[in-house]
Amino acid sequence: MPQQRPETATGIHGWGVYIPRFRIKMEDIAREWGWSDSQWKALAMIEKAIAGPDEDSTTMGLEAAANAMKRAGVDPGDVGAVFFGTESKPYAVKPSATIIAEALGVTPVTMASDLEFACRAASEGLRASLGLVASGMVKYAIIIGSDTAQANPGDVLEFTASSGAAAYVVGPSPGSAAVFEGSYSYVTDTPDFWRREGTPYPRHGEGFTGEPAYFAHIIGAARGLMNTLGLKPSDFKYAVFHQPNGRFPLKVGEMLGFKPEQLKAGIVTPLIGNTYNASALIGLARILDNAAPGDRILVAPFGSGAGSDAYSIIVTDAVEEKRNKAPKVDELVSKKIMINYSTYAKFRHMIRVVRE
Amino acid sequence: MAGFSAPAVWRGRTHRYRLVAGKCTSCGKLHYPPSYSCPYCGSRSMVEAELPRVGRLMSYSVVYSVPFDSKSRAPVILGLVDLGVARVISEITDASPEDVSVGMQVEAVFRRIAEDGGTGLIVYGIKFRPVKGA
Numbered sequence: 001m002p003q004q005r006p007e008t009a010t011g012i013h014g015w016g017v018y019i020p021r022f023r024i025k026m027e028d029i030a031r032e033w034g035w036s037d038s039q040w041k042a043l044a045m046i047e048k049a050i051a052g053p054d055e056d057s058t059t060m061g062l063e064a065a066a067n068a069m070k071r072a073g074v075d076p077g078d079v080g081a082v083f084f085g086t087e088s089k090p091y092a093v094k095p096s097a098t099i100i101a102e103a104l105g106v107t108p109v110t111m112a113s114d115l116e117f118a119c120r121a122a123s124e125g126l127r128a129s130l131g132l133v134a135s136g137m138v139k140y141a142i143i144i145g146s147d148t149a150q151a152n153p154g155d156v157l158e159f160t161a162s163s164g165a166a167a168y169v170v171g172p173s174p175g176s177a178a179v180f181e182g183s184y185s186y187v188t189d190t191p192d193f194w195r196r197e198g199t200p201y202p203r204h205g206e207g208f209t210g211e212p213a214y215f216a217h218i219i220g221a222a223r224g225l226m227n228t229l230g231l232k233p234s235d236f237k238y239a240v241f242h243q244p245n246g247r248f249p250l251k252v253g254e255m256l257g258f259k260p261e262q263l264k265a266g267i268v269t270p271l272i273g274n275t276y277n278a279s280a281l282i283g284l285a286r287i288l289d290n291a292a293p294g295d296r297i298l299v300a301p302f303g304s305g306a307g308s309d310a311y312s313i314i315v316t317d318a319v320e321e322k323r324n325k326a327p328k329v330d331e332l333v334s335k336k337i338m339i340n341y342s343t344y345a346k347f348r349h350m351i352r353v354v355r356e
Numbered sequence: 357m358a359g360f361s362a363p364a365v366w367r368g369r370t371h372r373y374r375l376v377a378g379k380c381t382s383c384g385k386l387h388y389p390p391s392y393s394c395p396y397c398g399s400r401s402m403v404e405a406e407l408p409r410v411g412r413l414m415s416y417s418v419v420y421s422v423p424f425d426s427k428s429r430a431p432v433i434l435g436l437v438d439l440g441v442a443r444v445i446s447e448i449t450d451a452s453p454e455d456v457s458v459g460m461q462v463e464a465v466f467r468r469i470a471e472d473g474g475t476g477l478i479v480y481g482i483k484f485r486p487v488k489g490a
């Protein structure tokens with residue numbers, strides 16, 4: 001049995017989120033492609049967030065990381081790792097992590113890399129960071145999940161694929177807002193969702209994305225974590241999972257034995273869509289925006305391909321003074337500019353303009 | 357397209373990414389973007405200083421005829437932003453012409469400023485957006 005937590009305690013020093021202001025209503029997407037309204041209602045969706053024409057996963061990731069650094073209050077020179085998880089890289093080759101590290105003033109003495117594992121890449125960065133920090137190899141690490149998620153126009157995925165970013169500053173447990181109690185990873189080779197090199201939009205295995213992928217891996221990770229730590233669902237105040245739509249996180253929570261009141265605080269997808277690498281991490285941020293010292297939280301991101309990591313974290317007194325130092329999730333969700341389908345299509349480069 | 361010069365993009369990254377101005381050690385005034393000599397007194401003794409990220413829009417111009425790579429965000433709003441210690445000329449983003457007015461509060465955000473076609477470099481840097489959401 002591998003060690004599921006390092007010998008030295010680690011914690012979250014800062015959390016930060018960025019949600020672009022542009023929103024489109026589900027009705028507008030349904031009307032454009034002739035979907036029945038029951039299609040998006042079954043996904044428990046209302047609106048989704050869309051990055052503006054001058055935004056990408058790097059710009060959104062930086063805004064989230066800067067917000068996390070405001071809450072962390074740490075010297076950029078003490079950051080020893082910047083991990084950027086995305087499946088919407090602006091460059092196929094050239095790291096976004098170095099651009100973000102440069103803009104934050106963390107360069108040059110730091111690790112920096114872009115990670116890929118569908119929606120779970122940032123979570124892998126988080127798990128690796130716990131080990132790096134606990135071993136003393138780095139003092140603080142910044143983990144960023146950011147996506148401008150792509151969907152083939154007219155694909156059912158278009159209802160949910162959205163844009164947003166979340167970032168965490170992880171360091172030694174003293175002074176942190178929440179302490180990691182344990183973590184557990186669960187991965188297999190499962191072909192539920194993929195995008196081939198050089199192609200613009202992903203493909204998915206329709207019904208195959210649910211049971212053998214999302215549910216099996218999150219349940220594997222969350223049960224593994226609870227068994228290892230000797231905890232049961234009622235020991236947690238909150239649980240938050242990856243949110244490909246508004247329905248799956250409630251269902252997986254219920255299958256694990258959590259009650260709706262433990263799950264609702266972390267569900268943000270109905271109002272902003274599925275932000276992929278940021279999905280569960282924005283949910284966790286919303287919980288930290290409101291949590292009380294002593295609250296125990298289970299968080300389990302998921303990525304297709306497939307894998308999940310479950311973490312148990314316990315909120316400390318420091319959460320209170322940190323939460324007002326950067327915009328809260330609800331503030332970012334409520335600042336919005338509604339746009340129509342054609343503007344959305346233009347902003348997300350679905351209309352190709354030919355250079356004359 | 358002529359293509360962006362990688363060294364030029366690289367040299368400007370600190371002031372573009374972090375809103376770093378030039379500060380004259382002779383007269384004490386700040387200017388942005390930083391240059392080799394002070395535009396106020398001509399001194400060549402400069403240090404770097406990060407500017408505040410929130411300011412007021414002093415004036416702006418709406419540009420309807422824009423270069424090819426800016427078409428998706430036309431019309432482009434160019435603003436003169438007063439940050440107290442310095443003034444900055446910057447694109448105003450996340451806003452339509454009807455959303456902007458002289459005196460409004462704006463804040464710095466990190467955005468794509470330009471891109472060299474579909475295969476060249478992407479240039480990132482600071483723009484400003486209205487503090488208030490729509």
Ligand SMILES: [Zn+2]
Pocket residue numbers: 380381382383384385394395396397398399
């Ligand atoms: Zn001078």
